[in-house]
Amino acid sequence: MNDILIWALLFVAVSILIAAILVLRVIKIYVQQSLNPTYFATAEEREKHRLAQEELAAAQPEKKSLWTWLLGLRPLSEEKDLVMEHEFDGISELDNPTPAWFMVLFYGTILFAVGYMFNYHVMGWGQSQEQEYATELQQAEEDRIALLQKPGGGGANKINENNVEASTDKAVLQAGGALFKNVCTPCHGEHGEGIVGPNLTDDYWLHGGTVKDIFKTIKYGVPEKGMIAWEKSMNAKQISDITSYVMSLKGSNPPGAKAPQGKKE
Amino acid sequence: MTEKFYYDNKIVRNFAIATIVWGIIGMTVGLLIAMQLFKPALNMGSQYTTFGRIRPLHTNAVIFAFVGNAIFMGVYYSLQRLLKARMFSDVLSKIHFWGWQLIIVSAVITLPLGFTSSHEYAELEWPIDIAITVIWVVFGINMFGTIIKRREKHMYVAIWFYIATFVTVAVLHIVNSFQLPISAFKSYYLYAGVQDALVQWWYGHNAVAFFLTTPYLGMMYYFLPKMAQRPIYSYKLSILHFWSLIFIYIWAGPHHLLYTSLPGWAQSLGVAFSIMLIAPSWGGMINGLLTLRGAWDKVREDATLKFMVVGLTAYGMATFEGPMLALKQINAIAHYTDWIVAHVHVGALGWNGFLTFGILYWLIPRIYRTSLYSKKLASFHFWIGTLGIIFYAVPLYFAGFTQGLMWKEFTEEGMLRYPNFLETVLQIVPMYVLRAIGGALYLIGVIVMTYNLFKTVGTGKLLANEPAEAMPLPEKYVAQGSDKKLHRVLERKPMVFLVLSLIVILIGGVIEMMPTFTIKSNIPTISSVKPYTPLELQGRDVYIKEGCVSCHSQMIRPFRSETERYGEYSKAGEFVYDHPHLWGSKRTGPDLQREGGKYGNVWHFNHLLDPQTMSPGSIMPPYEWLITQTLDTTTTRSKINAMRTLGVPYAEGYEHKANRDLDIQAKEIAEDLQKNNIKVKSDKEIIALIAYLQRLGTDIKAK
Numbered sequence: 001m002n003d004i005l006i007w008a009l010l011f012v013a014v015s016i017l018i019a020a021i022l023v024l025r026v027i028k029i030y031v032q033q034s035l036n037p038t039y040f041a042t043a044e045e046r047e048k049h050r051l052a053q054e055e056l057a058a059a060q061p062e063k064k065s066l067w068t069w070l071l072g073l074r075p076l077s078e079e080k081d082l083v084m085e086h087e088f089d090g091i092s093e094l095d096n097p098t099p100a101w102f103m104v105l106f107y108g109t110i111l112f113a114v115g116y117m118f119n120y121h122v123m124g125w126g127q128s129q130e131q132e133y134a135t136e137l138q139q140a141e142e143d144r145i146a147l148l149q150k151p152g153g154g155g156a157n158k159i160n161e162n163n164v165e166a167s168t169d170k171a172v173l174q175a176g177g178a179l180f181k182n183v184c185t186p187c188h189g190e191h192g193e194g195i196v197g198p199n200l201t202d203d204y205w206l207h208g209g210t211v212k213d214i215f216k217t218i219k220y221g222v223p224e225k226g227m228i229a230w231e232k233s234m235n236a237k238q239i240s241d242i243t244s245y246v247m248s249l250k251g252s253n254p255p256g257a258k259a260p261q262g263k264k265e
Numbered sequence: 266m267t268e269k270f271y272y273d274n275k276i277v278r279n280f281a282i283a284t285i286v287w288g289i290i291g292m293t294v295g296l297l298i299a300m301q302l303f304k305p306a307l308n309m310g311s312q313y314t315t316f317g318r319i320r321p322l323h324t325n326a327v328i329f330a331f332v333g334n335a336i337f338m339g340v341y342y343s344l345q346r347l348l349k350a351r352m353f354s355d356v357l358s359k360i361h362f363w364g365w366q367l368i369i370v371s372a373v374i375t376l377p378l379g380f381t382s383s384h385e386y387a388e389l390e391w392p393i394d395i396a397i398t399v400i401w402v403v404f405g406i407n408m409f410g411t412i413i414k415r416r417e418k419h420m421y422v423a424i425w426f427y428i429a430t431f432v433t434v435a436v437l438h439i440v441n442s443f444q445l446p447i448s449a450f451k452s453y454y455l456y457a458g459v460q461d462a463l464v465q466w467w468y469g470h471n472a473v474a475f476f477l478t479t480p481y482l483g484m485m486y487y488f489l490p491k492m493a494q495r496p497i498y499s500y501k502l503s504i505l506h507f508w509s510l511i512f513i514y515i516w517a518g519p520h521h522l523l524y525t526s527l528p529g530w531a532q533s534l535g536v537a538f539s540i541m542l543i544a545p546s547w548g549g550m551i552n553g554l555l556t557l558r559g560a561w562d563k564v565r566e567d568a569t570l571k572f573m574v575v576g577l578t579a580y581g582m583a584t585f586e587g588p589m590l591a592l593k594q595i596n597a598i599a600h601y602t603d604w605i606v607a608h609v610h611v612g613a614l615g616w617n618g619f620l621t622f623g624i625l626y627w628l629i630p631r632i633y634r635t636s637l638y639s640k641k642l643a644s645f646h647f648w649i650g651t652l653g654i655i656f657y658a659v660p661l662y663f664a665g666f667t668q669g670l671m672w673k674e675f676t677e678e679g680m681l682r683y684p685n686f687l688e689t690v691l692q693i694v695p696m697y698v699l700r701a702i703g704g705a706l707y708l709i710g711v712i713v714m715t716y717n718l719f720k721t722v723g724t725g726k727l728l729a730n731e732p733a734e735a736m737p738l739p740e741k742y743v744a745q746g747s748d749k750k751l752h753r754v755l756e757r758k759p760m761v762f763l764v765l766s767l768i769v770i771l772i773g774g775v776i777e778m779m780p781t782f783t784i785k786s787n788i789p790t791i792s793s794v795k796p797y798t799p800l801e802l803q804g805r806d807v808y809i810k811e812g813c814v815s816c817h818s819q820m821i822r823p824f825r826s827e828t829e830r831y832g833e834y835s836k837a838g839e840f841v842y843d844h845p846h847l848w849g850s851k852r853t854g855p856d857l858q859r860e861g862g863k864y865g866n867v868w869h870f871n872h873l874l875d876p877q878t879m880s881p882g883s884i885m886p887p888y889e890w891l892i893t894q895t896l897d898t899t900t901t902r903s904k905i906n907a908m909r910t911l912g913v914p915y916a917e918g919y920e921h922k923a924n925r926d927l928d929i930q931a932k933e934i935a936e937d938l939q940k941n942n943i944k945v946k947s948d949k950e951i952i953a954l955i956a957y958l959q960r961l962g963t964d965i966k967a968k
Contacts, residue, residue, distance in 0.1 A: 003594040076559050084500055085747070088421035089346040091490045096499035102551065106509070106544035109588075113537035120533050128529050129593075133823035133834070140825055144679050183685075186879045187868070196867045196941060226865015232829050233684030235676075 072099035159236035161219065166211040167244045176245030179238055183230070192249045194258030196226065201249045206262035215243045268416065268737050271730035272345045274632040276358045278727055280338035281625060283366060285715050287334060288621070290373075291326030292708045298323055299701040301886070302853070303694045305877075308886035313377040315886045317812025321388040322376040327613065328386060330369045332477060335621040337361070337404070339484035340427055342628060344411055347421045347487065349735035353410025357403050364400035368393060379810035380450040383845050384465045386472050387441050391452045394442040401438065405431050412759045416735040418742060419756040422503040426483030428759070429511045429766045433475040436770065441468035445911060447903045451806070453911060458840025459526055459788055462848055463781055467518035467774055474514040477612065478580075481620055482510075482549045488624050489553055489573055493563060498555035504752050506548025511766060513541050515773035520591035523600065524822040525848060526837035528787045531777055532593075538773070539591030546584035553577045568643035572623030575651060579615020583608060598673070601818055601852040603693070604665025607658045614654045614707055622646065622714055629718050635725025642717040650710040656703025664696035673826040681829050686855040687880050694884070791838035794964045796913045797957070799901050799923040800930040804957030806904075807896075807950050808847070811888065818849035819858040819961065832859035832962065839965060842913045854885060859962035866934055867941045869955045891951040896931075898924050898948070930956060 040046040074082065074096065082094040120126040127135065148158070167173075180192075187197035198206055206225070207217045218239050221229030230239060301307045301316045308315045341358070345351060352358050371393050375381075381388040389397070408431060412420070420428075441464055444452035456464050490497055497503065519527060519535025554577055557564060564570045586608055590599050599605060630637050637643060671689040674682035683689050747753060755762055781787050797805060808814075821827050823834040835858050840846055864872075871878055874892060876885040905920040915923075928947070934955055935947035945951065 004598075007594075073555075073558075079496075079559075083496060086419060088417065088419075089343075089349075089487075089491075091421070091487070092496040093422075093500040093503075094496050094498055096501070096555075098499060098502045098505055098548075099551065102502070102544060102548065105547070106541075109541045109543055113541050116537045116540070117533055121530055129524050129532075129823050133825070133828075136825045140675075140679055147677065147679070186881070196865070196871060223862040224865075226868050228864060232681065235678055235680050 070099070070101045070104075072097055072101070159240050161212050161216045164211055164215045164236075164240050164243065166247045167240075168248065169244075172241050172244050173248055175238075176241035176243070176248075179234070179242050180245050183233075184242070187226075189254070189256070189258075191252065191254035192246065193254040193256050198261045199258040200246050201252045201254055201257060202260045203250070203264050204260035204262045205265050209265040211243055211247060214246055215239060218242060266736075267734040269732065269734045270349075270351050271732055273341070273352050273355065273358065273729075274727065274731050275729040276352065276355075276362060277338055277342045277628070278632055278729075279362050280334050280341060281629060283334040283362070284331060284338055284621065284625070285711075285718070287326055287330030287369060288711055289708070289715065291323060291331050292704070292711060294319055294323040294326060296701060296704045296708055299697065299704050302884055303697040303701070305884050305886050310887070310889075312379070312811075312888075312890045315811070315888075317815045317886075318377050318379055320812060320815045321381060321385075322373065324386055325372050325376065325388065326369070328472070328476065329372070332617050332621070333365065333369075335617075335624070336430075336476075336480040336484070337365070338628070339488070339624055340408070340480065342632075343423055343484065343487035344408065344427065346733075347417065347424060348411055348415035349417045349733065350411055350415050353407050353414065357407040357410075361400060361403045361407060364396065364403065368396050368400060371396070375450065378450075379812075381809060381812065382444065382452065382454065383809045383812075383814055383847065384441060384454070385469055385850060387438075387465070387468060390450045391442070391444045391446050392449065394438070394444070397438060398435075398442075401431075401435055405435070409759065409763075416737055418738060419748075419753065420759060420762070421486070422497070422500075422507065423483040423486040425503075425507050425756075425762065425766075426479045426486065428763055429507070429770070430475050430480040430483070432763055432767050433471065433479070433511070433515075433770045436767070436774075437468045437471050437475065440464060440774075445907050447907045448900065451900070453904075453907050454845040455911060456846075457842060457844045457911070458846050459528075459837045460778075460782055461844065461846040462522055462525070462840075463519065463527060463531065463778060465846070466521040467515075467778065470518040470521060471515060473612070474517075475511075477617055478514075478546075479511070481617060484624060485549065485553050485573070485577070485620060488620075488627060490556055492567070492569055492573065492623070492627055493557050493560040495556050495558070495560045498552050498558065502548055502552050506545045506552065508769065510542075510545035510548070512769045512772070513538050513545055515770050516777065517542060517591065519777065520596070521850065522848075523591075523593045523596045524824070525820050526835050526840065528781065528837075531781060534777060536591050536593060539588045543585060543588050546587075547581060550577050550581040550584070568640065568647045569623050569626045571644075571647050572619045572626070572650075575647075576616050576619035576623065579611050579619065579654070583612040583616060586611070597822075597824065598669035599665060600822075601850070602665035602669045603661045603696070604669065605851070607661035607665060610661070611654065611658050614650075614657060618707070619650065622650070622711075625714065625718060630721055630725065632728060632731070633722055633725030634728050635721060638717050638720035638724060642713055646710040646714045646717070649706050649713070653703045653705075653707030653710060656706060657700050658703070660696040660699035660703070664693035664700075667696075668693050672830070673824070675826070681826065684830070686830070687883060690853070690884060691882055788837045788841065790841070791836060791965060794839055794841060796842045796908070796915060797960065798930055799905065799927040800953050800956045801960045802904055802908070802957075803896055803898070803901065803927065804953035804955070804960075805847075807891070807954045808957055809845075811891075813857075814847045814849045816849075816851065816853035816885070817855065817857045818852050819856065820848040821856055821858050827856070831856050833965065836965065839962070842908070844908065844911055844913075854883075857958065857961055861959045861961040861963035866937045866955050866959065867943060869958055870938055870943055870945070870951065873951055873954065888951075891954060892945055892949055894950045895946075895948050896950045896953050898927060901927060 040049060079094065082096060084093045084095050086093070120128070180188075181190075184192075184197075187195055188200055189195045192200035194200065198204075203209075205213070207213060207222060217227060219229065219231045219236075221227045223229065234242075297307065297314075298316055298320050312318065341352060368389075372389055375390060375393065376388060380390045382390055387394075408427065412424070443455040445455060446452040454461055486497065486503070516538035517535055519531045520539045521535075523532055523536070525532075554574070557570070557574065560570075564574055589595055590605070590608060626637060626643055668689045671683050671692060676682050742757070744754070755765070819835075821831045821834045828834055840848075868879060870892075872880070873888045875887045875889075876883040901923045902920040905915050905923050909915045909920075931947040931952045934952050935945060938945055
């Protein structure tokens with residue numbers, strides 16, 4: 001992400017530079033005109049002056065500014081001198097040079113490419129993708145520790161299977177219920193009656209019915225049975241909320257309940 | 266004494282008709298798959314019309330049928346006139362035309378049936394691959410025959426591009442078709458895993474280079490100056506950009522595989538050469554645009570030239586964007602998203618499409634000795650087409666960027682912000698709607714063009730054989746002045762030119778592929794990785810047949826956001842038995858490399874039967890036929906044998922026991938489903954597919 005920001009900044013900086021140069025030119029013209037303005041009595045005179053200026057300019061050999069050099073464009077009037085002798089089905093070609101800016105771009109990219117290979121594979125300055133990944137993990141770990149040390153930070157992740165407690169608090173059950181609707185209903189049904197997954201409202205449990213058991217089942221999943229491990233998708237607080245909600249479903253006898261599975265607890 | 270001869274316009278007319286017909290068909294299929302992405306019901310509940318099967322139909326139809334025929338139209342028209350000779354052989358021209366159409370028809374039949382090699386843009390199975398080779402050689406003989414009997418001493422720049430196209434496409438197609446057939450329409454690639462991926466993207470990227478770019482640059486060099494009646498801006502630039510383009514392009518393939526298991530050095534070569542591609546590509550654009558110097562007043566009037574200008578501009582944009590996408594920092598976000606789809610379509614709709622339309626508008630009235638029926642309609646086509654491109658590309662850029670960032674976002678607590686993949690899909694569905702509108706506008710334009718050209722043809726008469734005359738080449742040629750220069754000499758020697766182009770394009774490919782194929786350290790072996798069981802192998806072929814790879818990748822990149830979502834990142838050694846590799850290039854759905862054991866068999870069964878039950882809002886089509894169709898186990902023996910031939914260590918004689926093992930494993934899965942009140946026979950295709958999905962990524966123990 002940072003790299004992209006740097007590139008974007010670079011782009012913006014270059015744009016500002018170009019804009020600044022343009023503004024500078026405008027100011028120059030403005031200052032020139034304010035210091036020694038050119039007045040004309042009539043429009044005719046102005047036109048005369050303009051024509052005279054043009055003649056003067058035409059008489060002088062064209063000054064090569066950096067801009068014209070970069071563009072490398074010759075005036076259309078000189079085109080006839082550039083036409084090459086061969087014609088192909090009426091198509092002729094001009095002997096124009098390759099534009100300078102184009103060559104700058106081409107050599108620039110070649111330099112970049114050589115530098116790129118040097119950076120990653122000769123000098124070893126740039127990180128390989130595996131090293132980048134290790135750095136990323138390390139950073140995440142540091143962030144996690146920093147968050148836990150913040151007062152009140154990372155509270156959600158302080159809950160684990162050893163300290164989780166069931167709650168009957170209304171807000172908790174509501175939060176848990178909302179999450180349940182989002183993630184659990186495809187397998188366990190709208191009311192926990194069981195579809196693919198087992199019935200969650202009876203007294204029978206496949207993997208234990210205590211709050212710690214249910215929390216663990218949700219967190220780590222039972223892959224061989226098709227229960228998904230949710231620890232990557234939900235934080236510990238969310239998992240404990242769902243656990244509390246599931247505990248609250250006991251004995252609700254929803255319609256279409258699936259036959260009991262597992263041990264009675 | 267001048268010689269009299271006749272240009273063959275009939276063959277040009279035939280290719281033009283084929284271009285238009287296949288263009289409409291290919292784009293209509295494209296519109297259909299675009300709509301399937303926001304309205305899954307449009308998969309129509311039939312296996313022959315699901316996204317996975319017809320997405321390759323769309324790509325093959327627009328690339329090889331629409332663009333392919335347009336290339337032949339442009340080449341056959343310009344080649345004759347640039348060389349002052351009729352095509353070498355009318356018979357070969359006819360064989361070329363009908364052979365190519367037959368190949369396309371066979372693609373239209375076989376792809377929906379699920380016959381696919383699963384290599385992107387090379388999905389056609391081995392018999393069709395052979396047919397393509399034969400017809401391509403016919404085209405080559407016809408082209409070189411014409412060059413040999415030419416009445417113009419030097420070859421114009423357009424022909425350099427045609428020669429490079431011919432020779433490179435031949436090399437690409439042959440190398441990317443090394444398959445071991447096991448039946449009439451099924452084969453396994455000789456390469457596996459990393460090598461297979463490298464060959465595929467060396468091919469895939471250079472199909473863009475030498476099928477969608479070089480022939481069109483050649484056509485641009487002929488048709489643009491003809492239309493504008495202006496000289497080509499710079500002969501020097503043509504030489505520089507031609508040779509640098511064909512030399513550098515070949516190297517860039519690995520930029521499709523950044524952050525994958527491809528060795529780092531190969532990835533970096535792909536990046537470095539992609540950056541160097543900017544100038545050679547832009548050389549073509551500026552030589553075209555500067556050719557229009559002093560003709561811009563014509564561009565204002567003439568829809569044909571407008572098409573050319575926008576086409577060239579789209580080419581310029583796409584060839585700047587490509588190298589940018591090849592920078593790994595940008596690729597980390599863009600890869601697997603719709604950003605890539607947008608990028609491709611700026612090239613396809615803007616460059617290939619618009620150049621084709623421009624050439625059609627210019628060429629058809631000329632060979633029919635009449636003028637265009639309606640300039641107004643052509644102008645309408647131009648504007649609606651341009652609008653279509655904008656409506657197509659802009660929403661998809663937005664969608665790709667959005668989804669790419671959503672996949673990567675973490676909460677403060679270090680959890681994925683969007684752990685549910687589907688959430689990121691639902692976010693961009695509105696963009697899919699806008700994209701389909703863009704595609705529809707573009708297609709309307711093409712239909713308007715078809716009407717316009719049809720009416721044009723009605724007002725004229727085809728001049729099938731256009732008389733021309735030219736001086737024959739002198740017996741002895743003595744070069745004078747500038748004709749002694751090195752490149753001028755080369756322009757008089759077509760065979761030397763051919764060989765030289767071949768050498769230039771072989772260098773990059775050889776340097777990248779040879780070490781990857783021969784040096785063991787590129788693919789560290791993992792002892793726990795074992796061959797697939799017979800049932801899993803069969804299931805893998807079901808996966809291939811259904812085109813799952815169109816929407817699901819099997820390549821987890823080494824990013825925390827991906828290992829959190831999917832599991833341990835993919836290692837090169839995991840794919841050594843994957844003939845072909847199934848890494849994929851787009852994640853319309855989540856990655857499946859570590860799918861094994863994530864869900865139960867029941868979940869997979871229900872999900873394949875009706876994805877929406879397990880993932881409400883999913884845009885995946887249902888696959889109910891997998892439950893009714895019986896797995897063809899008669900092929901097991903030949904598949905095991907073929908795999909052993911390719912180096913997969915199945916024990917000698919295992920092919921006789923394979924089906925017994927297959928039955929045992931299938932029964933286990935069927936019994937597990939039975940426990941959950943799902944009654945399905947163990948010999949159905951879905952069982953094999955579930956077996957394969959449950960195996961994926963389980964060979965290396967995730968932490």
